[in-house]
Amino acid sequence: MLPPRAGGAGRPPLAALSQVLRLERSRRAGVVFPLQKLERCLAPGVDTAPFRLFQPGLAALQRAEALFTSGRGHPIDYVSSAVRTDHAPPPALPEVCFIGRSNVGKSSLIRALFSLSPEVEVRVSKTPGHTKKMNFFKVGKYFTLVDMPGYGYRAPQDFVEMVEAYLQERRNLKRTFLLVDGVVGLQKTDHVAVEMLEEFGIPYVMVLTKIDRAARGLLLKNVLEIQEFVKEKTQGCFPQLFLVSSLEFSGVHLLRCFVAHVTGNLPAVEAS
Secondary structure (H helix, E strand, C coil), X not given: CCCCCCCCCCCCCCCCHHHHCCCCXXXXXXXHCHHHHHHHHCCCCCCCHHHCCCCECHHHHHHHHXXXXXXXXXXXXXXXXXXXXXXXXXXXCCEEEEEEECCCCHHHHHHHHCCCCCCCCCCCCCCCCCCCCEEEEEECCCEEXXXXXXXXXXXXXXXXXHHHXXXXXXXXXXEEEEEEXXXXXXXXXXXXXXXXXXXXXXXXXXXXECHHHCCHHHHHHHHHHHHHHHHHHCCCECCCCEECCCCXXXXXXXXXXXXXXXXXXXXXXXXX
């Protein structure tokens, strides 16, 4: 059993579901399911099935929130950093990793995911390429989350060797979260990352970050183009995109729930 959730002092606005539930209905839906909010802008006849593949109900969202909230008997800690897999913590728990271009907002998103546990230190820098090692965070006895170095600008010299070895050797890896900038869409370096994940047969999902910075028309254009790319060019990518804003917490609650789901910590994901 998870411990009762701690009080809300010091939490960012909308970091907790209790705060989101106080919003009026349409805004609440936009925070929890930002991809579905875009549906209203689609032309008739557009396939909306990939917008609703993962649609958990309130109980599942609350269970996931409890997993990301530290408490007595449920510590959430930074464990260690590593540049080689043989320096990584033992692969005892289900694991997910977050990877993306430098300056895609990866560390900011991980900090948002852990915002209900402010004692967890996730270093966020204004300088692209700040993360140089694999950083491991242990979520109680349930799963481990890994912040991978960014690729592209200022990537570590041994980035390819480090990441390829991790992806191929880490047998407890349940899902890779590939972060894409929601403002600029898929870039050449993102295509290289996709090719690597496809080559190794690694199950992954794409997460569009910084959606608060993108105009609705631009965001919808990027979403539709990436969904078409996923449908036509990938085999290992989950068909639904996840849209997030680390600043406004849009999509963060849903992403917590998907992490809980893929690590086997939701007995069932009921429909909302």
